[in-house]
Amino acid sequence: MAHQNQFQLLGSRRFFPFFCTQFLGAFNDNVFKNALIVMIAFRLAADQANFLINLAAGLFILPFFLFSATAGQVADKTDKSVLIQRIKLAEIGIAIFGATALYSGNNYLCLTVLFLLGVQSAFFGPVKYAILPQHLRKTELVSGNALVEMGTFVSILLGTIVGGLLAAHTGEGELGVVFISAIIIAVAALGYLAARAIPAATAPAPDIDINYNPVSQTRDILQEAAKTPSVFYAIIGISWFWLLGAAYLTQIPSLTRNVLGGSESLVTLLLCCFTVGVAVGSLLCGRLSRGRVELGLVPIGAAGLTVAGALLATATGSFIPSGTTTAIAFWASEGSFAILTNLTLIGIFGGFYIVPLYSMMQERSAPQIRARIIAVNNVMNALFMVVAAVMGIVFLNKLGASIPQFFLIIALMNAAVAVFVFTKVPEFTMRLLIWLLSHTMYRVKHEGLEQIPAEGPAIIACNHVSYVDALLLAGAVRRPIRFIMYKPIYEIPVLHFIFKTSRAIPICSKEKDPQGYAQAFEAIEQGLKDGDLLGIFPEGQLTKDGELQPFKAGIEKILQRTPVPVIPMALRGLWGSFFSHKDGNAFSTLPRRFWSKVSVVAGDPVAAAECKAEQLQATILGLRGESR
Known part of the structure; x- marks a missing residue:
């Protein structure tokens, strides 16, 4: 207050x-x-x-x-x-x-x-x-x-x-x-x-x-x-x-x-x-x-x-x-x-x-x-x-x-x-873009963000609906977030500048780039040892139908190497926006919605030993509810 x-x-x-x-x-x-x-x-x-x-x-x-x-x-x-x-x-x-x-x-x-x-x-x-x-x-x-x-x-x-x-x-x-x-x-x-x-x-x-x-x-x-x-x-x-x-x-x-x-x-x-x-x-x-x-x-x-x-x-x-x-x-x-x-x-x-x-x-x-x-x-x-x-x-x-x-x-x-x-x-320009996004196209409400620790290593895990999910989360959470994100999204023009400035960690599959995959996990481990707050989208890709996709096991591998608390989070209201894949690929049409109501919801932290991909998916689905 x-x-x-x-x-x-x-x-x-x-x-x-x-x-x-x-x-x-x-x-x-x-x-x-x-x-x-x-x-x-x-x-x-x-x-x-x-x-x-x-x-x-x-x-x-x-x-x-x-x-x-x-x-x-x-x-x-x-x-x-x-x-x-x-x-x-x-x-x-x-x-x-x-x-x-x-x-x-x-x-x-x-x-x-x-x-x-x-x-x-x-x-x-x-x-x-x-x-x-x-x-x-x-x-x-x-x-x-x-x-x-x-x-x-x-x-x-x-x-x-x-x-x-x-x-x-x-x-x-x-x-x-x-x-x-x-x-x-x-x-x-x-x-x-x-x-x-x-x-x-x-x-x-x-x-x-x-x-x-x-x-x-x-x-x-x-x-x-x-x-x-x-x-x-x-x-x-x-x-x-x-x-x-x-x-x-x-x-x-x-x-x-x-x-x-x-x-x-x-x-x-x-x-x-x-x-x-x-x-x-x-x-x-x-x-x-x-x-x-x-x-x-x-x-x-x-x-x-x-x-x-x-x-x-x-x-x-x-x-x-x-x-x-x-x-x-x-x-x-x-x-x-x-x-x-x-x-x-x-x-x-x-x-x-x-x-x-x-x-x-x-x-x-x-x-x-x-x-x-x-x-x-x-x-x-x-x-x-x-x-x-x-x-x-x-x-x-x-x-x-x-x-x-x-x-x-x-x-x-x-x-x-x-x-x-x-x-x-560049952080000034990055924060300006985030601020403009959250004060023009979206009206963002927050719920439960006090669950995120004020300091110390932790991971926030969230559903992945649009290309601006990371920006909205970064604008909502007081602490700087280092996102672990799919490399092709990391390299999108303009967004790449923002993600690089915020020290995001790009990653892709081990089959496509074994060396990059190993380097990403090393960067993740070092970041957590340094006390950073990391953000991950366990689905590994944007949803095509608005529903949660199966969570990858990568989060379990991260926690095995560096056990830290995981805070489940959910984004509500982004499905159907200009940056989502509803009715075709994102960016394919002119923006149809402005001042859309979006919610960022955080749940209770989950201990590393108890965090499994399927259970985490169910928790985030519960936080999201029917509002996609």
Whole structure:
């Protein structure tokens, strides 16, 4: 039930105090940062403002690059709840210093405060994401990440609104400065109180010796992450998203003033669209993922980021300002709807893109180095955001590009980065195809899947009705499945790419290919010894009449060599689909059914010693029933 209503986590002490802590911290950062940026943008000449705004963005994220490696080690070495409390105490001191800097009116002193806020955030970053797998179940991890991303961007939104509105009054008897100072100090104190309610999170590596050299430590952990390509390229994908986000958000004040002819209130509206979009996209991603890390949503998010980014560049480039306008006046202007819509879509597709990547990085990182992996991710995020700041200065100040042209450039670069990442990790494309299949042609229901062990070697055995049986099973079962399949099916174009990516084991009869037959059994035995979950269709071929064919004795041979539990499974409702052999060969006619109801049913595990082909066939027939 945890994944069906992700908001239930907000009622849990395992999650809610932490959620409040990170929410208040992100809010505070953005009240101060946005107030400062808006003050600079609207009180200095355009050239000088562009430089200071990009410098501010760079100074805030520079500490992530300098201190994240140390922060990750500290997070792995220390109880995370205790560490969070110490970090929040430091935030109170920084808030007091920030109030002093604002009152002084010295921009460079305020930039120093931004740097210190960045240091505090650099130490909070690794513990923020490493604590979730310790407190949440696997089925809650995606929902937890979705809520954290939603909370982060809602807090960014609120902080941005508050900071921007109060910045507009900083020249009126310093009233705005007083309110900003009071807010950041009070919120820092509330964050500390919330942190004290976070449950203990035991240190996974209390005996590690901290390496304070950020270069060597970052290099070592990157090498460790590279041993799991999906984790390494998840880091690259996440970092690229933060480059995009930094590039868009940093330029919005200048875009508002110099391209759209708007006032401070329009800055707030544009930032609202982006941040609300990310919050909505994150929650939708959690909903569509149904309690599992659904990597198929990442390519959808990447494509959406490129298309919406290009459309935003076109919309802003063709916009004709009618003088300095408020948010309300801009709303009534021609072309405003396209700008606001595409900015919101960038946020929504960003949520689709980022939540599965964070969840995969957490799930697939070894617990004893998880915080350090996340720390290295933060280093890469910082590096990419520094690059975003440099790109802004180079393209806008040195090369003379307009902000709409800059938006188009980064949208096209996003497409290139997406192709690179998905080429290196084909699993993203495979999961996309599975997700599309299970959300277009079929409506898949699950029953009894809790019978499948969460870890350790096992075999699932299922009836074989269509060419997409393996895809539907892979989409239903949380664990990766290595299918043992008939070699001609394994070699079908397009499907071959999917099966190869999922490390399927092709097999054919001993008479046709004795060497391949022996190699297949060796691969099966090794896979089970490695703790893999294997899938087999004991019929050995697709049904021609919708009924179960006699089960081959191959499963008994497998179990004799490597005794493991067998989970009988049945597919219902696929007979008669485009991919089955009903009324002739599969693919021979156009698809006649869409959104067909299909069920995936699992029965009780059968011990290896008790598993015989005929009995297994009878069990699966019973699970399937009359629904073919």
